[in-house]
Amino acid sequence: MIEKELVIIxxxxxxxxxxxxxxxxxxxxxLIDENQKAGxxxxxxxxxxxxxxxxxxxxxxxxxxxxxxxxxxxxxVEIWLDSVVIGVFxxxxxxxxxxxxxxxTIRAKKIIIATGASEKVINFEGWTLPxxxxxxxxxxxxxxxxxxxGKKVLMIGTGNVxxxxxxxxxxxxxxxxxxVDTASKVSGYEVHSAKIEREGVPLYLDxxxxxxxGTKEKGVTGAVIVEVNKHFQPIKGTEKEIDVDVVAIAAGLxxxxxxxxxxxxxxxxxxxxxxxxxLHNENMESTEKGIYVVGDTTGVEEAxxxxxxxxxxxxxxxxxxxxxxxxxxxxxxxxxxxxxxDLRLGPFGEDRLKAKKKLIKEYNKYIKAQRPVNDYNxxxxxxxxxxxxxxxxxxxxxxxxxxxxxxxxxTNQPKLDEEKCIGCGLCLHKxxxxxxxxxxxxYDNKNSTVSFPxxxxxxxxxxxxxxxxxxxxxxxxxAKVLKIKKLExxxxxxxxxxxxxxxxxxxxxxxxxxxxx
Amino acid sequence: xxxxxxxxxxxxxxxxxEKVEIIFDGNKITAEKGEMIAAALYANGxxxxxxxxxxxxxxxxxxxxxQCTDCSMVVNGIPNVRTCITPVEKGMVIETQYGLKRxxxxxx
Numbered sequence: 001m002i003e004k005e006l007v008i009i010x011x012x013x014x015x016x017x018x019x020x021x022x023x024x025x026x027x028x029x030x031l032i033d034e035n036q037k038a039g040x041x042x043x044x045x046x047x048x049x050x051x052x053x054x055x056x057x058x059x060x061x062x063x064x065x066x067x068x069x070x071x072x073x074x075x076x077v078e079i080w081l082d083s084v085v086i087g088v089f090x091x092x093x094x095x096x097x098x099x100x101x102x103x104x105t106i107r108a109k110k111i112i113i114a115t116g117a118s119e120k121v122i123n124f125e126g127w128t129l130p131x132x133x134x135x136x137x138x139x140x141x142x143x144x145x146x147x148x149x150g151k152k153v154l155m156i157g158t159g160n161v162x163x164x165x166x167x168x169x170x171x172x173x174x175x176x177x178x179x180v181d182t183a184s185k186v187s188g189y190e191v192h193s194a195k196i197e198r199e200g201v202p203l204y205l206d207x208x209x210x211x212x213x214g215t216k217e218k219g220v221t222g223a224v225i226v227e228v229n230k231h232f233q234p235i236k237g238t239e240k241e242i243d244v245d246v247v248a249i250a251a252g253l254x255x256x257x258x259x260x261x262x263x264x265x266x267x268x269x270x271x272x273x274x275x276x277x278x279l280h281n282e283n284m285e286s287t288e289k290g291i292y293v294v295g296d297t298t299g300v301e302e303a304x305x306x307x308x309x310x311x312x313x314x315x316x317x318x319x320x321x322x323x324x325x326x327x328x329x330x331x332x333x334x335x336x337x338x339x340x341x342d343l344r345l346g347p348f349g350e351d352r353l354k355a356k357k358k359l360i361k362e363y364n365k366y367i368k369a370q371r372p373v374n375d376y377n378x379x380x381x382x383x384x385x386x387x388x389x390x391x392x393x394x395x396x397x398x399x400x401x402x403x404x405x406x407x408x409x410x411t412n413q414p415k416l417d418e419e420k421c422i423g424c425g426l427c428l429h430k431x432x433x434x435x436x437x438x439x440x441x442x443y444d445n446k447n448s449t450v451s452f453p454x455x456x457x458x459x460x461x462x463x464x465x466x467x468x469x470x471x472x473x474x475x476x477x478x479a480k481v482l483k484i485k486k487l488e489x490x491x492x493x494x495x496x497x498x499x500x501x502x503x504x505x506x507x508x509x510x511x512x513x514x515x516x517x
Numbered sequence: 518x519x520x521x522x523x524x525x526x527x528x529x530x531x532x533x534x535e536k537v538e539i540i541f542d543g544n545k546i547t548a549e550k551g552e553m554i555a556a557a558l559y560a561n562g563x564x565x566x567x568x569x570x571x572x573x574x575x576x577x578x579x580x581x582x583x584q585c586t587d588c589s590m591v592v593n594g595i596p597n598v599r600t601c602i603t604p605v606e607k608g609m610v611i612e613t614q615y616g617l618k619r620x621x622x623x624x625x
Binding site: 034036046062132136145149171172216 | 520521522523525526527528531552553556559560564565566573574575576577578579580581582583584585587602604
């Protein structure tokens with residue numbers, strides 16, 4: 001198992017900038033990307049970015065990509081390319097199919113998920129024909145592979161992606177036969193629209209694509225567009241046949257958050273952000289402690305907002321790992337947040353600003369609802385009640401996850417790392433002093449569970465009601481026996497789990513059959 | 518057919534790369550070293566990468582970034598290779614994929 005302080009999944013603008021910030025603060029970073037080259041989608045963005053000078057304004061995406069990669073190289077960031085993260089597992093373990101090396105497992109102290117977004121599609125007759133492709137695909141073909149996807153292209157959608165890709169297809173030598181949108185006005189920036197309108201490209205507003213025509217052998221050979229009424233329904237008799245060899249669909253993007261899902265990050269649906277997005281706090285940390293979500297993964301915006309979100313997470317990770325002082329990190333975060341706010345101003349940004357605020361609000365609501373009686377809230381955790389200097393250490397070797405440390409000398413008292421404890425309970429029967437308990441404070445809304453060894457012959461049955469007792473053997477309440485674990489390897493030390501009201505989680509440590517003295 | 522963008526107002530002149538021969542459905546075609554298989558085929562006028570298992574419908578490049586799997590083909594005998602993110606190698610044998618298995622046969 002490889003140990004890393006920070007693993008970043010996805011080397012687009014968000015992942016790269018997170019790596020740079022964390023690495024600047026001497027965090028040990030591993031950046032992983034499934035592509036052969038870092039940079040995400042920056043290398044197909046050959047246009048100049050908007051923003052202020054603090055946001056790389058006026059710089060082309062492709063040059064920003066080069067600069068970010070150079071910075072990572074200068075800082076010595078370890079990058080695995082052509083390597084696919086296939087899963088994020090409990091305890092921040094990551095499985096990676098590393099190029100040429102097979103499956104690797106990494107345990108990270110912190111994880112940043114920056115997996116970006118993918119294109120949405122719209123369905124119409126013929127939409128699966130070769131020659132119908134995402135606008136982003138046409139852009140990749142043109143600007144990255146330098147192959148013109150078609151001579152005559154019909155663009156569906158007049159958002160910024162549709163407008164920009166149309167312009168870039170013209171630059172590369174294609175003819176844009178028109179842009180189609182059901183809306184009555186262009187959805188993207190007017191300045192982008194103006195650039196293609198002055199090339200004589202027709203805009204078919206209040207229109208939709210009816211079908212793509214073609215054959216099994218050739219793919220797309222034409223398209224039919226049609227006017228729509230105010231309910232976006234096609235108006236019969238207004239069909240127009242257009243000679244095209246490519247139909248490009250610019251219908252927006254949707255966040256790629258499968259890994260965040262797998263890591264159990266809570267999500268919500270916000271259409272302005274592209275669909276289902278993981279919740280996060282002001283530092284981009286998800287509902288899973290130590291796992292961050294940045295960039296399009298947590299709401300489709302632009303490359304420059306992704307950059308800033310990545311920075312925010314990188315700085316917070318550095319602070320949490322004590323590589324930056326609180327005042328240093330707060331200072332940097334303040335500057336980043338100011339720039340982020342600027343990028344979400346105006347009529348084009350305010351919806352995103354609102355949506356992002358909602359995301360943070362929902363995060364806070366979720367965390368509040370989850371707040372445990374004490375600190376820990378992620379399933380059962382070991383509670384070690386061993387407070388004297390006894391020369392003894394079986395608990396240390398019993399824990400396969402390295403959550404219990406005694407070290408030298410053997411009389412040290414055991415220390416529990418709650419983040420590493422997965423609540424397996426295998427230390428309970430190992431402790432000769434029977435001093436380890438397993439407590440799940442938030443078993444459900446009202447109850448906690450307490451597990452402890454019980455080496456008496458009146459062992460109850462699962463499902464039976466018993467009396468829960470405190471550390472002095474005093475009656476607390478009636479409790480249900482949820483589970484009896486009795487393995488040969490436990491050497492006659494069964495582990496009993498009882499259900500008690502939350503207020504007794506820190507008190508219940510024993511049981512007695514009902515009515516016994 | 519030449520759809521390679523040799524001159525570009527922003528990206529400049531295209532770098533000439535070493536030519537390599539690959540085999541597509543039994544025929545020799547020319548590709549450029551290191552370029553993606555799907556790009557090499559597209560440059561040779563080939564934009565159908567596979568036919569679907571159920572309705573035998575053609576599929577071609579759709580996302581171009583390895584997400585959608587529409588460009589899957591049989592490469593050196595291995596089916597379901599995402600050709601938009603797999604680079605060509607000299608002598609590579611590429612076949613149109615029919616359904617989910619080895620190509621060259623019908624969809625049964």
